[in-house]
Amino acid sequence: MLDNLEKITDFRYGENRQQSASLYKNESSIDWEVLNGSELTYKNYLDMTMLVEILGEFFDVFATAMTKSGLICGVALGKTLVDSYAKSVDSNPIGAIGSCVGFSKIIDERTAKKIVQSQFELVLGIGFDKEALEILKKNETLKIVKINTPLEEVKISVSQELKITPFGVLEQDADRADFKKDSFKVQTKKKPEQEQLEDAIFAFKVAKYAKSNAVVIAKDFKTIAIGQGETSFTEACQGAMDYACDSTKDAVVATDSAINNIDIIHAAARGRVALIIQSGGTQNDKKIAEQCDKYEIAMLTTGIEHFKG
Secondary structure, three states: OOOOOEEEEEEOOOOOOOOOEEEEEOOOOOOEEEEEOOOOOHHHHHHHHHHHHHHHHOOOOEEEEEEEOOEEEEEEEEOOHHHHHHHHHHHOHHHHOOOEEEEOOOEOHHHHHHHOOOOOOEEEEOOEOHHHHHHHHOOOOOEEEEEOOOHHHHOOOOOEEEEEEOOEEEEEEOOOOOOOOOOOEEOOOOOOOHHHHHHHHHHHHHHOOOOOOOEEEEOOOEEEEEEOOOOOHHHHHHHHHHHHHHHHOOOEEEEOOOOOOHHHHHHHHHOOOOEEEEOOOOOOHHHHHHHHHHOOOEEEEOOOOOOOO
């Protein structure tokens, strides 16, 4: 399968030390360069992939995303880049330690000064001011990566996904689905306010890249908590609620696929959540909407699933 691909590098090891690993270039590979730090690892590329995919959703605004071990740590939008950075770190200050952080806009001096106050393994951006780069390079071990391909093109650079299994090679189209007016519907008597609607769209876009079952709690364009990688929505939701504590009041909850269990609605009600956004499309949609109405929670369905293994 790799005969027609150009090998870029051999890694010291893959996800674990006993695994050999390499990086190959294909016709849709994006353009990037390393500006500082040691050689990138296999795991770095996994985190960088998630970073550019998330940032590609928010390429036209000030966005910051943090990832670690293939999981989203925090995502936020702000009025300025440093504002989005501060909100992102505040959303998960412990998870931020040792993570990879990425930015949707050119990193300026003010943001760079904040970055070096924390412990990141890698900083990714579409560009760096001269002063910002000088500040970041003072940390010789900090890996700095510049993405030369426009983020809006990164989002569509991968057209198919392949997975090698003992049964054969699984192939599917990449998940590029976006909101459509005819499938985006309010299912409850309570209608969302404009700010809640915008938070819901933000949270649903983040949930697209979290591991299923994914539950994203957000408010004011900042992830408050992310439940992911659980075997049930109920566990993912409860874990996110427990982490968020009192911050869930008037927040939004986004899931990556349809909600079938009313326990999630009960958990959202206890957290005084204002709005839930989910894919919908099941026979329980009416029952779920009725439960939301009972607790005066607005609910949106998108008609789009973002299940991610």
